[in-house]
Amino acid sequence: xxxxxxxxxxxxxxxALDGRFDIAGAQAVDRRFAELAEKAKIxxxxxxxxxxxxxxxxxxxxxxxxxxxxxxxxIAVAGASQDVEKVLRLTGYDELVxxxxxxxxxxxxxxxxxxxxESRKA
Amino acid sequence: xxxxxxxxxxEAAAEAExxxxxxxxxxxxxxxxxxxxxxxxxxxxxxxxxxGHANRATISIWTEPDGLRLEFVDDGRAFDPTAAPAKxxxxxxxxxxxxxxxxxxxxxxxxxxxxxxxxxxxRLVLEFDSGSDRNAGSGAIPAE
Numbered sequence: 001x002x003x004x005x006x007x008x009x010x011x012x013x014x015x016a017l018d019g020r021f022d023i024a025g026a027q028a029v030d031r032r033f034a035e036l037a038e039k040a041k042i043x044x045x046x047x048x049x050x051x052x053x054x055x056x057x058x059x060x061x062x063x064x065x066x067x068x069x070x071x072x073x074x075i076a077v078a079g080a081s082q083d084v085e086k087v088l089r090l091t092g093y094d095e096l097v098x099x100x101x102x103x104x105x106x107x108x109x110x111x112x113x114x115x116x117x118e119s120r121k122a
Numbered sequence: 123x124x125x126x127x128x129x130x131x132x133e134a135a136a137e138a139e140x141x142x143x144x145x146x147x148x149x150x151x152x153x154x155x156x157x158x159x160x161x162x163x164x165x166x167x168x169x170x171x172x173x174g175h176a177n178r179a180t181i182s183i184w185t186e187p188d189g190l191r192l193e194f195v196d197d198g199r200a201f202d203p204t205a206a207p208a209k210x211x212x213x214x215x216x217x218x219x220x221x222x223x224x225x226x227x228x229x230x231x232x233x234x235x236x237x238x239x240x241x242x243x244x245r246l247v248l249e250f251d252s253g254s255d256r257n258a259g260s261g262a263i264p265a266e
Contacts, residue, residue: 022135022136022139022164023132023135023136023164023168024136052157052160052161054160054161054164054165054224054227055164055165055221055223055224055227056164056168058223059220059221059223062211062218062220063220065216066216066218066220069214069216070216082154083153083154083157083158087161087227090210090226090227090230091209091210091211091223091226091227092210092211092212093211095211095212095213095214096211096213096214096216
């Protein structure tokens with residue numbers, strides 16, 4: 001599975017995955033995902049080009065979400081197909097992390113939540 | 123009836139998925155059914171190898187008038203996936219244990235599952251609709 005990481009000027013880390021998120025796919029991206037989860041402030045995981053998701057892929061997503069939420073950072077998933085979204089909902093991942101139809105709406109929602117938190121702190 | 127035996131290794135899971143994808147294509151199955159079959163094969167295969175320590179697994183696939191059947195037979199430790207609880211997260215609590223979601227997914231992506239243990243092997247028959255997305259289960263039942 002291919003993984004492309006880009007940073008936006010607004011501080012959003014965009015991770016685009018492409019391929020099958022099965023055992024081989026999870027092995028291919030596990031380490032890079034863990035590194036991102038340790039440092040990203042706002043992470044949007046783009047699954048639009050993920051054609052298949054099994055429990056080992058969900059495991060990778062859950063480990064990252066756990067790290068990010070515990071750090072007080074933000075994560076969302078965008079663009080999942082109907083079948084991929086079904087897997088995320090059946091495992092309860094959607095209760096942990098918001099699912100959005102596309103990257104833009106996910107980035108907007110997380111950025112606004114981060115700003116709101118910062119303004120409350122100030 | 124297409125049927126194939128695979129060695130009980132993690133690497134063979136990809137081989138099994140590739141084979142089942144080819145068979146699904148030959149049967150002209152709907153995309154969501156192909157997705158469901160692929161998912162079930164990966165989860166069952168990895169469970170059998172990693173937790174059941176199976177040395178081999180045999181997968182068969184065939185159609186019936188009311189839908190598709192997939193039989194998964196492995197010589198690992200006895201395990202009835204129809205009786206296992208379906209694990210899922212609840213809320214934003216991050217103190218959860220990672221893993222153990224595969225069996226629940228198999229239950230939910232099949233219309234019905236039937237399990238029995240015979241001759242030192244786990245025998246699981248999964249039923250799927252071969253048309254559109256009507257597979258969300260679960261009608262999982264253990265064998266009598």
